Amino acid sequence: MANNRPDIPDHLTFSQRYGYAPLPEPMKLGDISQDLRRELWNATYAFLAKGSDSDWTTNHVFLATDVREFVVRVWGRFAKVPESRVSADYSKVMRDFESVLTLQKFNRVLDLVEIMVDEQEDSDAFAMKIATMFERHSAAYWLDTSQRPYSFIPQTSQEQGKAMRQAIETLHQGGMEGAATHLRQATEHINAGQFGASIADSINAVESVARVIDSKASQTLGPALDSLEKAGLLKHAALKGAFMKLYGYASDEQGIRHALLDKSSPDVGLDEAVFMFGTCVSFAAYLVNKHRKKNKRAHQ
Numbered sequence: 001m002a003n004n005r006p007d008i009p010d011h012l013t014f015s016q017r018y019g020y021a022p023l024p025e026p027m028k029l030g031d032i033s034q035d036l037r038r039e040l041w042n043a044t045y046a047f048l049a050k051g052s053d054s055d056w057t058t059n060h061v062f063l064a065t066d067v068r069e070f071v072v073r074v075w076g077r078f079a080k081v082p083e084s085r086v087s088a089d090y091s092k093v094m095r096d097f098e099s100v101l102t103l104q105k106f107n108r109v110l111d112l113v114e115i116m117v118d119e120q121e122d123s124d125a126f127a128m129k130i131a132t133m134f135e136r137h138s139a140a141y142w143l144d145t146s147q148r149p150y151s152f153i154p155q156t157s158q159e160q161g162k163a164m165r166q167a168i169e170t171l172h173q174g175g176m177e178g179a180a181t182h183l184r185q186a187t188e189h190i191n192a193g194q195f196g197a198s199i200a201d202s203i204n205a206v207e208s209v210a211r212v213i214d215s216k217a218s219q220t221l222g223p224a225l226d227s228l229e230k231a232g233l234l235k236h237a238a239l240k241g242a243f244m245k246l247y248g249y250a251s252d253e254q255g256i257r258h259a260l261l262d263k264s265s266p267d268v269g270l271d272e273a274v275f276m277f278g279t280c281v282s283f284a285a286y287l288v289n290k291h292r293k294k295n296k297r298a299h300q
Contacts (some may be wrong), residue, residue, distance in 0.1 A: 010074040029140045029154055029270055040113065041101040043129055048093060061090040070119060077115050107191050110141065110152045118149045119286045144187075146172055147180070153187045154274050164278060167285035171209075174288035179208040181283075186277050195273040200272075202280035209287045213294075228290045232297075243283070 030200065051064030068088045075096065076083040086094070100112050117127035117259055127150055131143040133154075141152040153164060171180045182205035189198035209224075216223035225243060228234040277280065 001101065022079055029274065030106055031140065032109055033139075034102075036133060036139060037102050039137075040109070040130070041098055042114070043126070043133070043139060044097055044101060045094065048097065049125060052090065063088055063090055063093065073119050074112075074115050077119075078112050095146060107193070110191055113143075114149070115144075117143070121148075123256075141191075144168060144184075151184055151187055152191060154190055155276070164281050167281045170285040172289050174292055176209050176212065176284070176288055179205040179284050179288075182208055183277070186273075186280075190226055190270070190273050190277065198273040199276045202276045205284050206280050206287070209284045209291075213287060213291045224287065228287075228294060232262050234290065 025028060030185035041102055048063065048067055050067060052061055052067070053064070054061045062068075071088055071093050072083045072086045075081075075093075079086075080102075097112070113130060117130055119128050124145065127143065127145055131145060133139075134142055141154055142165070144151050144153050144165070146165075153168075155164065161263045168180065168183065171177075171183070182201045186198045186205070189195070211224075213224040214227040222244065225234060225240050229240060234240055
C-alpha cells in the first residue's frame with residue numbers, strides 16, 4: 001500500500017507510514033503517551049549512564065562525578081529534600097528516575113523534566129532533544145526555551161503552540177519581562193491544577209503590558225487602547241470595542257476574574273484556564289507590536 005500522505009513524518013514506523021497500523025492520536029491535555037514516556041526515559045538513562053564506571057571486583061557501578069552532582073541537585077529539588085540526603089547509588093538513581101518518567105502522573109513527569117533541563121546550564125543539547133520529542137509526539141505541551149528557567153506550556157494544537165511561541169518571543173523582544181513572568185506563572189498553575197490562579201496571572205500579563213503603554217491603564221485597559229488609537233495604530237472602533245468587551249468580561253467583578261477565581265466554582269477548569277492563557281498571550285503580543293510601532297513613529 002503506497003503512502004498517500006506526504007505530510008506524515010518519517011519518524012513513524014513503517015506500518016504507520018503505509019497504513020498497516022493506525023497513526024498516533026494527538027495527546028490530550030493532562031496526558032503523556034507511553035511512547036513519549038519511553039523516549040524520555042531512554043534519553044535520561046543515556047545521560048545518567050554517561051561516563052559511569054564500575055569496580056570489576058564487586059560489579060558495582062558508579063555515576064560519573066559531574067552526573068552524580070547533577071543527580072543530587074535535580075533530585076533534591078524534585079523530591080524537596082536536602083541534597084545531603086540524596087542517594088547517588090547508581091541502581092537507586094536509575095530506578096527512581098525511571099519510576100517517575102514511566103509510571104507517575106503527567107505533572108510529575110513534567111516537573112522532573114523541567115528541573116533536569118534547568119540544571120544543565122552548560123549545554124542546551126538535552127533541552128533541545130526533549131523539546132523535539134514533545135513536538136514529534138504531538139504532545140499537548142511544548143518546552144519553552146526562550147528564557148531560563150525553561151518550562152512546559154500547554155497547547156490545544158501544534159498550530160496554537162506555534163502561535164504562542166511567536167507571541168512569547170514578541171514579549172521578550174519588547175522588553176515585557178513582567179508580562180512574560182506572569183505568563184510563566186500561569187503555565188505553572190495550569191500544570192499544577194490551579195486553574196483559577198492561572199487565569200489571574202494570564203489577565204495580569206495583559207495588564208502589565210497595558211501599564212507600559214499608558215500608566216493610566218493601572219485599573220482598566222481603556223487608556224492603553226486610547227493611546228494606541230490616538231497614535232493612529234488602532235483605526236477600527238469595532239475592533240477596539242471587541243477588545244474592551246473581551247477584557248471587561250475577563251476582568252470585572254461579574255466576569256471571569258470574579259466567577260472563575262472562586263475556588264468552589266464548578267466552572268473553574270482546564271479548558272477555561274488554557275483558553276484564557278492563549279487569549280491573553282495573543283492579546284499581550286498584539287499590544288506589544290502596536291506599542292513598538294507607536295514608539296517607532298515617535299522617533300521618526
